Amino acid sequence: MINNRYSMALKDTFRHILDAVKAWLSRLSFRTGVIVLLSCIPFYIISFAQMALPISVAAKGVLWVVFFGLAKTAQYGGLLILGAEGLKRLKTFIKRKKVI
DSSP, X not given: OHXXXXXXXXXXXXXXXXXXXXXXXXXXXXXXXXXXXHTHHHHHHHXXXXXXXXXXXXXXXXXXXXXXXXXXXXXXXXXXHHHHHHHHHHHHHXXXXXXX
């Protein structure tokens, strides 16, 4: 009984947090989504370019994890901000540029 109440309270808390995140993301603009999405490019480049540095293998591994993680975070964060409508707009923009 106590376990069930705790589980329900936990679900309600997570639902509330998820709803708050969705509301916050919906207030961000298309332009913000594109900027966040494009910011993943330098992080990807840095995550692999740092392998050429004359530092220890352990330090290279840590730097790779950090920068690759930042790249993935920026990538998925940008996609979340853009949403379905943003992707439609982006596809239309790309198709229009190919025609011209």
